[in-house]
Amino acid sequence: MLSLNYSPKLFRICLGSAIITLTGLVFFWSRRPSRNMMYDLHFNSEAEQSAEVALTTGNRYVKFKQLNGIGFNNQAQEVLLYHHLALESNRIYVYQPLSWLPRNNEQVPLSAFLAGPTAGSINEAHFHKVCSWRDVVHIKLATNSRSQWNHAKQVLRGGERCIVVDDWIMTWDFLASPDFSNIWGSFQEYLKKHFEWSLPIKYIADRTQRKLGLLPARGGEPYMALHLRRGDFEGHCPGLARKQLGFTTWASLPILLPSILGPPFNRTDPVSVVQHCYPSLDRIFEAITVQARRNPHIHRLHILHDAMDERQYNDLVTKLKDPAQTARAGWTGGPMQAITQSSDIPIQKCERDWEVCLDEEIGRRAAVFIGNGYSSLSSQIIALRLGADRGNVEDVMLY
Ligand SMILES: *[C@@H]1O[C@H](CO)[C@@H](O)[C@H](O)[C@H]1NC(C)=O
DSSP, rough: OOOOOOOOHHHHHHHHHHHHHHHHHHHHHHHSOHHHHHHHHHHHHHHHHHHHHHTSSOOOOOOOOOSSSOHHHHHHHHHHHHHHHHHHHTEEEEEEOEEEETTEEEEEEEEGGGGGGGOEEEEEEHHHHHHHTTTTEEOOOOOOOOOOOHHHHHHHHOSSSEEEEEEEEHHHHHHTTTHHHHTTHHHHHHHHHHOOOOOHHHHHHHHHHHHHHOOOOOTSSOOEEEEOEEEEHHHHHHHHHHHHHOOOOGGGGGGGGGGBBHHHOOOHHHHHHHHSSSOOOOHHHHHHHHHHHHTTTOEEEEEESSSOOHHHHHHHHHHOHHHHHHTTTTOOEEESSSEEEESSSSGGGGGGGHHHHHHHHHHHSSSSSEOOOOOOHHHHHHHHHIIIIIOOOGGGOOO
């Protein structure tokens, strides 16, 4: 006999999926959905999913201290590392909204950007429902020992059900330490399994590739992506040189040493730091040349950049499309035939918040990526290529 069991759990799952589907439909049907409506839908589905996750008994939770008021990539990097740490300690990650710098630090739903860290996790509001202040144990994780990561993992593997971490461990010292490079092995697995953009970002990235003729490496004309970090870096780079800082996070992985354009990078030499951090046009051309010689079949280039000087940009493009100059530089396959840039991405007004994510995804999908070792955007692209996609180090270049 057919028995109709009313299951509240099933009902919640259905409601959750209904909202997610609705989000998708609103996105696909309306050319210009209102931004706030999109965000409300994401906030609502986050609440539904959190309630669903919290139904499982025996869950243990951790909420970290995270930085606000910094750029998207710095926040995203922390979110991914903390989510990874929570999973490695068998805890549910308690996520927080992103604070959106271009809009006065307005809070935006994390799931509208990164779908990975919110799946199977709970939001901050729901954490307060499942963990009353009496249940919460406050701890600190910073240690002077060389293995900050393992120390954190060990502490978090304790039996307390609800943990709030009161100190911040993603310091520059930690991110630049050998201990940090040791996380790479497990972080690659993490990215492969758990990294995922939100649906709209994937959709706009597909649209961008179609409209700009930037086809994926397989089954079409491949493209190189070049990330030029200009803007505030003109003033930022001499400061990095004074502090003798090396490349940022994943860009400093030892496996990337052969991918750094010569002469050998020397972080105690200010000239070398500025050379890599704010390269001349000749140097940028040289980096593209290395890859053009290696990949004579690639004739498309997409340039990701923020506020690059227009004259400089035009000079570079002219040189890259010039048969004579590229032939002299040893490009056997001929010059670039099509060059596009970030501002060509077919983006609607209400989609502007995703621009940085799109740059990142387009750089990730390129056959070859050339980037800046001091930029968190470049370093995220490299992590996704090598970690999530198991790409080749030879297809990555740091100028
Ligand atoms: C790096 O630069 C410093 C300062 O210019 C110099 O003293 C040192 O010899 C250089 N190291 C290498 C390996 O070239």
